[in-house]
Amino acid sequence: MALLEIKNMMVEFPNRRGDFTAVKDTSIEVAAGEILGIVGESGAGKSTIGNAVMGLLQAPGRLDGGEIYLNGDRIDGLSGEGLRKLRGNRIGMIFQDPMTSLNPIETIEMQLVETIQEHLGLSRTEAGTRAVDLLGQVGIENAGVRIKQYPHQFSGGMRQRVVIALALCAEPELIIADEPTTALDVSIQAQILDLIKRLCSEKQVGVILITHDMGVIAETADRVVVMYKGRMIEAGSTADVIRNPSKPYSKSLIAAVPPSNRKIDRFPKVAMDDSDGGRLQNFNLSGHWLGRGRRFEDTGDALISVKHISKRFPLNSAILKRDRTYIDAIKDISFDVMPGETFGLVGESGSGKSTVARVITGIHPATSGSIVFANTDLANIKTSSERRRIRRDIQMVFQDPYSSLNGRMRVGTIIAEPIIVNKLARTRAERDSVVLDLLDLVGLGRDAARKYPHEFSGGQRQRISIARALATRPRFLICDEPTSALDVSIQAQILNLLKDLQEQLNLTYLFISHDMPVMRQMCNRIGVMRSGELVEVSETETLFNDPRHSYTRSLIELMPKFTK
Amino acid sequence: MLSYVLRRASQSVLVLLAVGLVAFSMFRFVGDPVENLLGQERTDADIERLREQLGLDDPFPIQYWEFLSRAAQGDLGISFRQGRLVADIFIERLPATLELAFVSAAFALLFGVLFGIYTSIRRKGILTNVILTGSLIGVSLPTFLIGILLIYIFAVELGWLPSFGRGDVVQVGWWSTGLLTESGLKALILPGLTLGLYQMTLIMRLVRSEMSEVLRQDYIRFARARGLSDRAIYFRHAIKNTLIPVITITGLQLGSIIAFAIITETVFQWPGVGLLFIDSVQFVDIPVMAAYLMMISVMFVVINFIVDMLYLAIDPRLRDGKTSFS
Numbered sequence: 001m002a003l004l005e006i007k008n009m010m011v012e013f014p015n016r017r018g019d020f021t022a023v024k025d026t027s028i029e030v031a032a033g034e035i036l037g038i039v040g041e042s043g044a045g046k047s048t049i050g051n052a053v054m055g056l057l058q059a060p061g062r063l064d065g066g067e068i069y070l071n072g073d074r075i076d077g078l079s080g081e082g083l084r085k086l087r088g089n090r091i092g093m094i095f096q097d098p099m100t101s102l103n104p105i106e107t108i109e110m111q112l113v114e115t116i117q118e119h120l121g122l123s124r125t126e127a128g129t130r131a132v133d134l135l136g137q138v139g140i141e142n143a144g145v146r147i148k149q150y151p152h153q154f155s156g157g158m159r160q161r162v163v164i165a166l167a168l169c170a171e172p173e174l175i176i177a178d179e180p181t182t183a184l185d186v187s188i189q190a191q192i193l194d195l196i197k198r199l200c201s202e203k204q205v206g207v208i209l210i211t212h213d214m215g216v217i218a219e220t221a222d223r224v225v226v227m228y229k230g231r232m233i234e235a236g237s238t239a240d241v242i243r244n245p246s247k248p249y250s251k252s253l254i255a256a257v258p259p260s261n262r263k264i265d266r267f268p269k270v271a272m273d274d275s276d277g278g279r280l281q282n283f284n285l286s287g288h289w290l291g292r293g294r295r296f297e298d299t300g301d302a303l304i305s306v307k308h309i310s311k312r313f314p315l316n317s318a319i320l321k322r323d324r325t326y327i328d329a330i331k332d333i334s335f336d337v338m339p340g341e342t343f344g345l346v347g348e349s350g351s352g353k354s355t356v357a358r359v360i361t362g363i364h365p366a367t368s369g370s371i372v373f374a375n376t377d378l379a380n381i382k383t384s385s386e387r388r389r390i391r392r393d394i395q396m397v398f399q400d401p402y403s404s405l406n407g408r409m410r411v412g413t414i415i416a417e418p419i420i421v422n423k424l425a426r427t428r429a430e431r432d433s434v435v436l437d438l439l440d441l442v443g444l445g446r447d448a449a450r451k452y453p454h455e456f457s458g459g460q461r462q463r464i465s466i467a468r469a470l471a472t473r474p475r476f477l478i479c480d481e482p483t484s485a486l487d488v489s490i491q492a493q494i495l496n497l498l499k500d501l502q503e504q505l506n507l508t509y510l511f512i513s514h515d516m517p518v519m520r521q522m523c524n525r526i527g528v529m530r531s532g533e534l535v536e537v538s539e540t541e542t543l544f545n546d547p548r549h550s551y552t553r554s555l556i557e558l559m560p561k562f563t564k
Numbered sequence: 565m566l567s568y569v570l571r572r573a574s575q576s577v578l579v580l581l582a583v584g585l586v587a588f589s590m591f592r593f594v595g596d597p598v599e600n601l602l603g604q605e606r607t608d609a610d611i612e613r614l615r616e617q618l619g620l621d622d623p624f625p626i627q628y629w630e631f632l633s634r635a636a637q638g639d640l641g642i643s644f645r646q647g648r649l650v651a652d653i654f655i656e657r658l659p660a661t662l663e664l665a666f667v668s669a670a671f672a673l674l675f676g677v678l679f680g681i682y683t684s685i686r687r688k689g690i691l692t693n694v695i696l697t698g699s700l701i702g703v704s705l706p707t708f709l710i711g712i713l714l715i716y717i718f719a720v721e722l723g724w725l726p727s728f729g730r731g732d733v734v735q736v737g738w739w740s741t742g743l744l745t746e747s748g749l750k751a752l753i754l755p756g757l758t759l760g761l762y763q764m765t766l767i768m769r770l771v772r773s774e775m776s777e778v779l780r781q782d783y784i785r786f787a788r789a790r791g792l793s794d795r796a797i798y799f800r801h802a803i804k805n806t807l808i809p810v811i812t813i814t815g816l817q818l819g820s821i822i823a824f825a826i827i828t829e830t831v832f833q834w835p836g837v838g839l840l841f842i843d844s845v846q847f848v849d850i851p852v853m854a855a856y857l858m859m860i861s862v863m864f865v866v867i868n869f870i871v872d873m874l875y876l877a878i879d880p881r882l883r884d885g886k887t888s889f890s
Contacts, residue, residue: 054789088791095789100782103801105808105879114800115790150880166790 002029003071003206004053004174010065011048011057011230022048022061026232028225030174030206035197037221037238038210041253041487042458044227046210050176052076053208054093055083071173089119092167096179098159102151108135108162109147112169119170134165138195156349157188164195174206175199181216185348185514190558193220212487214257215517215560218242226250242562256492257562258517263541266499267492267521289425289434290441290473290505301375302336303508304360304476309333309369311352311359329355331532332369337476342502342509344523344540346516346555351529353512357478360510361396373476392422395469399481401461405453411464412449415439418471438467442497459490466497470505478510483518495522516559520544528552568882572872576865581632583861587854588631635858641851645844650855654837658859659739660730661829661836665822667752668760672821673814676764680771681806684779685798695768702765711758711831718754726751728833755832759825763817770813775806808878815871819864 011023023045030036038046051057053068055078068076075086087093095101103111112131116122122130135143138161151159160180167175177196181189197220200207209221217224217238224241226234226249234241234250245251255268310333312326330352337343345353358364360371362378371378373390381387398404405414415435418424425431436446442463453461462482469477479498483491495518501507511522519526520540527537528551536549547553598614615621619630634640640650679699683692705713719727731747733740742748778784779802787797829838837856844852876882 056785056789084791084793086791087789093786093789095782095786097782101786103783103787103805104881105804106801107880114792114796118790118792118796152881163786166786169790 037217040227045230092172344526347529395474672760672763676767684775
């Protein structure tokens with residue numbers, strides 16, 4: 001008999017315009033000691049399934065049909081006391097963000113002990129002993145001391161271990177892990193996934209692993225369920241589904257995942273998704289505004305040459321010099337980017353890769369070192385017109401398409417603004433037609449100009465950001481994690497778009513990401529950063545096939561392998 | 565952490581010095597003290613003599629220093645109107661104001677926090693709507709109107725409570741208290757309610773919105789997923805996180821209750837420092853006005869300092885000095 005059995009689950013979210021069905025007619029089984037992956041893009045309903053099992057659906061969501069059994073006991077429709085006996089006791093849950101899952105102003109001990117006492121009825125001291133024991137089990141060293149600490153004294157990976165310990169307090173039969181590693185670095189992700197696998201086989205608990213990341217599924221899950229817009233598309237053993245998907249959606253979803261083992265030219269288009277503009281029509285740039293002033297003589301020199309830059313930030317503002325402490329965000333970084341090339345910077349959080357981008361754009365001035373862009377030393381710019389020219393030439397696309405666009409401006413105004421500020425159009429009519437052409441170019445269509453950012457999805461907003469960056473006719477585009485907040489199929493579209501634009505406009509990219517497979521697809525050369533230092537720079541294929549630095553080797557080893 | 569405490573303390577001292585300067589300037593620039601002290605029939609020699617006697621021919625910084633050091637020793641000068649030491653007058657009047665302020669602050673805090681928590685947990689419901697509507701009245705009506713309405717209902721029509729004064733007071737050392745007699749307690753109710761109503765509404769609305777925000781946090785969802793009882797979630801996890809921002813506002817409000825008791829004291833003829841201040845404005849009694857200014861600012865600074873120290877006690881993240889650069 002299956003440990004967890006979901007039969008024909010329906011979840012409805014009633015709203016004024018009728019009911020929105022988040023999960024339709026989905027049946028899932030999980031056995032003890034098995035890891036079941038639920039994979040899908042945003043809006044697929046995968047988290048809703050987990051929440052429905054736990055009775056944690058957010059109002060006004062409700063279970064509208066189907067039955068849920070845990071070891072033969074029917075658990076849907078429970079409320080009050082019955083639900084509390086289930087949560088934490090028979091089913092443990094792990095959330096995505098370990099930074100916000102713990103109460104910041106209580107000790108780890110208090111949070112563990114209250115959960116243990118709630119379910120097991122132990123005395124205060126017995127619960128304390130068990131809490132220390134649990135922390136040890138999830139791999140926290142020196143548990144007796146650390147248990148007295150507060151959440152902010154733990155790193156992200158350590159906090160997620162604490163969260164797992166909290167989910168294990170009462171020896172649950174089932175664990176629901178909702179994107180447990182999405183907020184973590186790859187090396188930490190590998191450790192947490194190993195821990196989940198180990199606990200699953202040691203304690204013979206069933207695990208539901210909800211994630212958007214095919215690589216995580218491939219490495220961890222025994223069986224997988226593919227969801228799309230609330231429907232179960234396909235289910236089967238992980239190896240079967242990945243190697244031999246039977247449904248068109250699963251096929252295209254799997255095709256959109258950047259392979260880690262080889263470089264492909266373009267990502268295939270994901271079926272069932274109609275927002276993609278497809279391959280760009282070839283723009284005739286010779287007479288167009290965008291092509292103007294784009295003929296640069298190829299001198300064979302680097303377009304941008306970063307020489308020994310360092311940046312230190314003060315940690316406190318003590319009056320006495322000897323009391324001040326600093327953090328060196330980047331230390332002695334040097335690299336060249338050739339015209340038309342994509343240079344990648346990869347590293348884990350805190351490695352300083354975004355700081356490099358900010359120093360180049362001048363958001364933060366460098367503490368030392370120099371940056372030469374198109375034979376101009378950026379530190380020696382005298383006139384403001386020259387500074388403006390450089391700023392026009394260097395543009396940036398940010399990670400979060402939700403906060404990088406002003407929600408109170410129309411898309412047309414957002415894109416026109418850099419043209420107005422830099423006086424790049426002679427007439428109003430010219431400016432307006434350029435804005436519309438740019439929207440066409442990034443595949444959004446001309447109607448988008450009159451709308452506001454909130455009317456667009458994340459991927460479409462990232463297209464707006466790109467159009468805005470292109471509006472100053474830049475030569476050098478810095479993309480700081482441009483697809484990290486996006487679904488895999490949308491990521492494929494944006495990466496395709498960036499490749500097409502580079503080809504047509506002869507752009508040079510600095511591409512910053514933590515995602516090794518994406519880097520492999522996008523970059524000609526890659527620099528690997530760790531704690532502010534550039535440890536290795538190589539041609540992309542050389543880097544992946546023959547990494548020289550041990551850190552690069554471990555990064556490549558730890559990335560979830562997704563190979564078909 | 566120690567450096568944080570010291571830094572805050574030195575900031576407080578700076579604020580007090582600045583306020584002291586303003587208070588002192590009142591002596592110097594609002595009218596001529598010599599004119600105020602000498603009658604119509606004065607001679608130039610009298611003026612000269614008094615100037616020298618009072619030290620008015622000393623340079624400004626020296627005079628300011630003299631003023632500060634005397635104020636620090638409790639010597640705030642002599643009231644122009646009553647001819648008594650200002651410090652004595654304040655000692656006589658202060659207990660009335662402080663008792664009124666603390667009674668209304670306690671009322672505002674107790675009911676503000678209770679109602680705030682209740683209305684954020686039960687977002688819909690008859691009682692929630694009653695409380696919210698009532699509180700809207702509390703913020704929209706001006707204090708003096710509420711005072712007059714209360715007097716009309718409870719003193720004039722029903723005759724249950726006195727409409728003015730402190731009732732009978734008992735002397736405990738130099739402190740005169742109305743808390744120990746029945747008529748004293750009765751006399752506190754109406755002015756306490758009047759003064760505290762607005763603060764209660766404010767605290768309630770603040771607690772409600774903060775608590776609603778906290779209840780949406782991941783750690784509250786996670787606490788539910790761990791199977792904790794509602795009581796543990798609301799009263800162990802949510803409340804403490806809610807109160808951190810509430811403390812600041814409440815601290816400031818306590819200061820303003822004392823500072824702006826003026827209106828309530830006038831309406832109820834309450835013999836406190838607020839009424840004293842109004843009287844002294846009428847008679848241009850500058851030493852009293854300056855002393856009042858100093859007293860209010862000391863109170864604000866002390867309360868703010870205490871609030872910051874409470875932060876340290878509640879929030880472990882601040883104790884490590886982490887938030888300054890996270």
